[in-house]
Amino acid sequence: MLEEKEISQAVISRLPRYYRYLQDLIEEGTERISSRELSSRMHVTASQIRQDFNNFGGFGQQGYGYNVQYLHDEIGQILGLDQEHSMVLIGAGNLGQALVGYMNFKRRGFVFKAAFDCKPELVGKKVGQVVIRPMSELTTLIDREKIEIAVLTVPKGAAVEIANQLSGTCIRAIWNFAHVDLPVPERIQVENVHLSDSLMKLSYQIRSDDMNESTKQ
Amino acid sequence: MLEEKEISQAVISRLPRYYRYLQDLIEEGTERISSRELSSRMHVTASQIRQDFNNFGGFGQQGYGYNVQYLHDEIGQILGLDQEHSMVLIGAGNLGQALVGYMNFKRRGFVFKAAFDCKPELVGKKVGQVVIRPMSELTTLIDREKIEIAVLTVPKGAAVEIANQLSGTCIRAIWNFAHVDLPVPERIQVENVHLSDSLMKLSYQIRSDDMNESTKQ
Known part of the structure; x- marks a missing residue:
């Protein structure tokens, strides 16, 4: 494990x-990549890449490029x-079901x-590989199974009350x-x-384009 | 409409x-808010808020705070x-269905x-208020209805080919x-x-906490 400073x-x-780009490179069979190649692929400057990696000791030798698998594994470890x-899913609606089904x-x-889920008609049904349970079992299951992450896909109104319940458990993080x-x-x-x-942000960009168009005319 | 410089x-x-916070304030009936109050609510510094708003002419008078509705509408207009x-949805799986159902x-x-959707068994069914159509109608419908945004919730393998099709239409943006x-x-x-x-990012934070814990001991 690399020694770490305070990272921004x-x-x-x-x-x-x-990490995602390196995973793609591995899947393509690329073993080594220069910061310049990685830069043009990711649309960030090569100096940005070098600076970022320097926070973690650099990962590479000048002139030799990066070993893709090594870099991938090191960044994976940092992450x-x-x-x-x-994880547990709280709220088994469409979004929740999509997240459970996500192979990545x-x-x-x-x-x-x-x-x-709080809906009795959903309890006992399956989402992906897991069975939907009643909310009354939430906190005991989290503590018993030492769950780290709660994925919260419930309406705004229910979220605060559930967060209060989660605060009393061993949960480490809420998505x-x-x-x-x-x-x-x-x-x-x-x-x-x-x-x-x-x-x-998209609608901002559409409007900006419109304004630039009308300025040109 | 405010005059705009190049905004970062x-x-x-x-x-x-x-915009979201101002919408909440309107719903709560708040008419006026100081940058200090907004700052503590949003967990950003008051000077950051003032600097951000100065990009668009300021929106407020020193000492009087901001008129919430005015600020909300101006930012809404900028956005x-x-x-x-x-919009059109391309890919009517769980995630797509969740997005269509999103009232916000x-x-x-x-x-x-x-x-x-490309699946024949889905064609003709409804997602929320809209009917699922075959992919063969995609480009003609976009051009005929002057659709602005395509929401792409398809697997990685299909996305590039669809993007190529979209490039030939009047579409302005792809989410x-x-x-x-x-x-x-x-x-x-x-x-x-x-x-x-x-x-x-969550798993990074969990690991950072673990490391800080083990350093303390």
């Missing part, structure tokens, strides 16, 4: 993208992908152990798709996914 | 979040949310006009959930959503 959030948020992460998660070691800030103790990591934000 | 991508990517955006999109003017870079002309905006990236 910006660098950390770029690591998953490197904690060298161990399995157990399992491939990277994120494994759903159970699903929960939150509900549109509300969750009141949890600091020891629980929260990653909010706001799908509509990226849609709004 | 970082500022633009923060606008949707401001292009003052007009309706028509409709509320913000993003309206699905049609859905497409891409497939894990692959799309080869489209520059005039088409692409916003990639990589759900697993935020999951990897």
Whole structure:
């Protein structure tokens, strides 16, 4: 394991993208890649890549390029992908079902152990490989199975109450798709996914294009 | 409409979040808010907020705080949310169905006009309010209905071929959930959503916490 300094959030948020590209390279059979090639492929500057990797000791020798498998494994280790992460799904609607069915998660070691829903008619049914359980079993199952990550795909109104329940368990992190800030103790990591934000960015870009067009005319 | 300078991508990517918080404030009946209050609510510094808003002319008077509705509407206008955006769904699986069912999109003017899927058994069925059509009708419908945004929730393997088809239409933007870079002309905006990236960030944080714990002991 490499020694780590304090790494900036910006660098950390770029690591998953490197990891994905390196996985693609492995699948294509590429063994070695220069920062310049990686740069043109990922549309970031080669100096950005070198700077990012220098945070973790560099990973390569000047002039020889990077060993793709080694770089992939090291970044995977930094991201904690060298161990399995157990998850539960809370809210077995369409989005929840889509997430459970996502093979990429399992491939990277994120494994759903159970699903929960408040609708009695869903209890006992299966989502992917897991059976949907009643909400009353949530906290005991999390503690018994030492679940790390709760995936929260419930409506805004229900999310805060569930976050309060989760706060009393051994859960380490919440992947939150509900549109509300969750009141949890600091020891629980929260990653909010706001799908509509990226849609709004698209509409910003469409409008910008329109304005540029009308300026040109 | 405010006059605009070149705005940095970082500022633009923060606008949707401001917009969401302002929408919550409106729903709560708050009419006026200081940058300090907004700052503590959003967990960003008040100076960051003032700097961001200065890009668009400021929106407020020193000492009086911001008029919430005005600020909401102005940011909405900058984001292009003052007009309706028509969309089609391509790929009517679980994720696609979840997106079509998302009321927040409709509320913000993003309206699905049609859905497409390559599976014959899905054609003719409904997703939310829209009927699923065969892929053969995709390009003609987009051009006829002047669709702006294509939402792409198909497997990686199918995405590139569909992107090629879309390149020949009047489509303005692709909201891409497939894990692959799309080869489209520059005039088409692409916003990639990589759900697993935020999951990897969570596992990074879990591992960081573990390391800090073991250092303390």
